[in-house]
Amino acid sequence: MTTFAEPGADLDLDDAPTSHARLLAWVREVAELTQPDRIHWCDGSDEEWAALTDELVAAGTLVRLDPEKKPNSFWARTDPTDVARVEERTFICSVDEADAGPTNNWRDPTEMKAEMTELYRGSMRGRTMYVIPFCMGPLTAANPMFGVELTDSPYVTVSMRIMARMGAHVLQAMGDDADFVPCLHSVGAPLEPGRQDVAWPCNETKFITQFPEERMIWSYGSGYGGNSLLGKKCYSLRIASVMARDEGWLAEHMLILKLTAPHGSVHYIAAAFPSACGKTNLAMLEPTIPGWKVETLGDDIAWMRFGEDGRLYAANPEFGLFGVAPGTGWKTNPNAMRTIAKGNSVFTNVALTDDGDIWWEGMTDEPPAHLTDWRGESWSPDSGQPSSHPNSRFCTPIEQCPIIAPEYDDPRGVPISAILFGGRRATTIPLVTEARDWTHGVFMGATLSSETTAAAAGQVGVVRRDPMAMLPFIGYNGGDYFAHWIAMGKDADAIKLPKIFYVNWFRRDDDGGFLWPGFGENGRVLKWVVERLEGLAAATETPIGHVPTPESLDTSGLDLTAEQLAACLRVDPEEWRAEVPGIAEWFEKFGDHLPTLLWAELDGLKARLGM
Numbered sequence: 001m002t003t004f005a006e007p008g009a010d011l012d013l014d015d016a017p018t019s020h021a022r023l024l025a026w027v028r029e030v031a032e033l034t035q036p037d038r039i040h041w042c043d044g045s046d047e048e049w050a051a052l053t054d055e056l057v058a059a060g061t062l063v064r065l066d067p068e069k070k071p072n073s074f075w076a077r078t079d080p081t082d083v084a085r086v087e088e089r090t091f092i093c094s095v096d097e098a099d100a101g102p103t104n105n106w107r108d109p110t111e112m113k114a115e116m117t118e119l120y121r122g123s124m125r126g127r128t129m130y131v132i133p134f135c136m137g138p139l140t141a142a143n144p145m146f147g148v149e150l151t152d153s154p155y156v157t158v159s160m161r162i163m164a165r166m167g168a169h170v171l172q173a174m175g176d177d178a179d180f181v182p183c184l185h186s187v188g189a190p191l192e193p194g195r196q197d198v199a200w201p202c203n204e205t206k207f208i209t210q211f212p213e214e215r216m217i218w219s220y221g222s223g224y225g226g227n228s229l230l231g232k233k234c235y236s237l238r239i240a241s242v243m244a245r246d247e248g249w250l251a252e253h254m255l256i257l258k259l260t261a262p263h264g265s266v267h268y269i270a271a272a273f274p275s276a277c278g279k280t281n282l283a284m285l286e287p288t289i290p291g292w293k294v295e296t297l298g299d300d301i302a303w304m305r306f307g308e309d310g311r312l313y314a315a316n317p318e319f320g321l322f323g324v325a326p327g328t329g330w331k332t333n334p335n336a337m338r339t340i341a342k343g344n345s346v347f348t349n350v351a352l353t354d355d356g357d358i359w360w361e362g363m364t365d366e367p368p369a370h371l372t373d374w375r376g377e378s379w380s381p382d383s384g385q386p387s388s389h390p391n392s393r394f395c396t397p398i399e400q401c402p403i404i405a406p407e408y409d410d411p412r413g414v415p416i417s418a419i420l421f422g423g424r425r426a427t428t429i430p431l432v433t434e435a436r437d438w439t440h441g442v443f444m445g446a447t448l449s450s451e452t453t454a455a456a457a458g459q460v461g462v463v464r465r466d467p468m469a470m471l472p473f474i475g476y477n478g479g480d481y482f483a484h485w486i487a488m489g490k491d492a493d494a495i496k497l498p499k500i501f502y503v504n505w506f507r508r509d510d511d512g513g514f515l516w517p518g519f520g521e522n523g524r525v526l527k528w529v530v531e532r533l534e535g536l537a538a539a540t541e542t543p544i545g546h547v548p549t550p551e552s553l554d555t556s557g558l559d560l561t562a563e564q565l566a567a568c569l570r571v572d573p574e575e576w577r578a579e580v581p582g583i584a585e586w587f588e589k590f591g592d593h594l595p596t597l598l599w600a601e602l603d604g605l606k607a608r609l610g611m
């Protein structure tokens, strides 16, 4: 650990473990502005982890779990107001407002910097500023994607060690002049001398701000993952999507999985579902149908580029899993349970058991008789409220996943055979639909709709458009983003493009229950997808695309009546005619930026629906 500059002393960088001039100048500038007591250059070592977690335990931010149950693992509780991404406080500060488009909040970059500079002034007083050199994706990449986060939160620092490749080896690889994305984070809670800290410092005022032209991120006021682990959503989606537009690739909110069929054929599949709509579960799926095998490459973000062979390759820039805890159990996602059992994890806003382990709704059928809930209060099954926040999370190294695919670390990525879009819709959307071609698939993605979840602050269960599951993450004009997707397909060899499908695990019956059993049974849908790719499965042509015939979907051994299966697969023209005005209204928002091809797709849909 390199710790220097005592309170009141100059923040001397002479001993800094780098001679990267731009980095040093930026660290100095931020330190002068935010006035931390100390600067700590993270080396990513086990000793550093031990010291930081000890410090967090002493501060009351973390509670160490029983090492027999969860080795080297911790329970964290946030401030009850700081539990999710804050989309209303998230801004794309492009120079031109039109470049932020109709789906993002925009502020003039100069004004935003002026306002945030005043917030940052002295905001790290009494605290340590951690310098976290990190790399999104493997360091062995042709162009390693560096970032440096400056934060006054040791919770963020330990979480970044799980979620990204970080530390001394990254700083060394950056040399004297590597390009990097500067990521500034402060919880906005300066500590005056002699004042006792709170367990979860944060500020009522929050800003999550991206400056796309400068490739720069400023975040203030929140310690919650998506707002504060800046390598994740802010860099790998919002900033990277802008880089991808400029450089001809895609930065997407997608899991990546490897599927091996009983006869040995291998397909890599990427899937985009909105936050808390099933990515982590699908990425770690344990298929119920015999002979099919899933291996995990990523559960949240995919960077995709065309390879020299003309195929689209996907790589996961992350190094950890930041998974929704509730609903994760031995029955639904055993591989996630095995991953966290290995320890080395931080659990945030779940419940603590009396014997030093963690629990959340859905982990086991029967809740323990007594818990400490996510608010720190005594909890029993008759307390009348959930023990864990619905957006509580496990943060755990991806390498602990027992079904990690060996090629997850290949900087070239893996060739994608199919892209799935999906969301949470109680009605209308069938279990699976195959797009007719790339442009139709882009139309499916662009019109994706889903019920809102607890992953973002605000109302839950409201249907909204969430294009490509990227609504909160597109770093530029959404219409231009659709045009970029279409262009990517146009420039490619059509035969080598991934086939696009749209799935919905969340359709409901008249009693409000899920029609489709989901989880491990979703392997049946993956099987149909692969059989379509290989020309083996039948489909019905419908106005919205190709839907499985009831016989073509393998339901052997599944407790599902013919009526229930039909309800899962049903395309109801009446429901779809009701969907059309909403799509038209959605497209109107983008004005001239909306590709005319998408209007043509809508016209085609209307014609097929007899409208």
Ligand code: GDP
Pocket (backbone or CB within 6 Å): 273, 274, 275, 276, 277, 278, 279, 280, 281, 282, 299, 323, 324, 325, 326, 327, 328, 332, 505, 506, 514, 517, 518, 519, 522
């Ligand atoms: P992510 O945020 O997109 O990675 O979504 P997760 O995989 O973490 O799942 C979010 C929530 O949806 C969890 O509570 C899961 O238990 C639940 N979920 C995931 N897959 C399914 C499914 O196939 N069916 C149902 N009913 N729920 C699911």
Ligand code: PGA
Pocket (backbone or CB within 6 Å): 085, 226, 274, 275, 276, 277, 279, 280, 299, 300, 322, 323, 324, 455
């Ligand atoms: P999720 O990731 O997609 O797994 O929920 C976090 C988020 O999107 O906020």
Ligand code: MN
Pocket (backbone or CB within 6 Å): 253, 274, 275, 300
């Ligand atoms: Mn996500």
Ligand code: MN
Pocket (backbone or CB within 6 Å): 276, 279, 280, 299, 300, 322, 323, 324
């Ligand atoms: Mn997830």
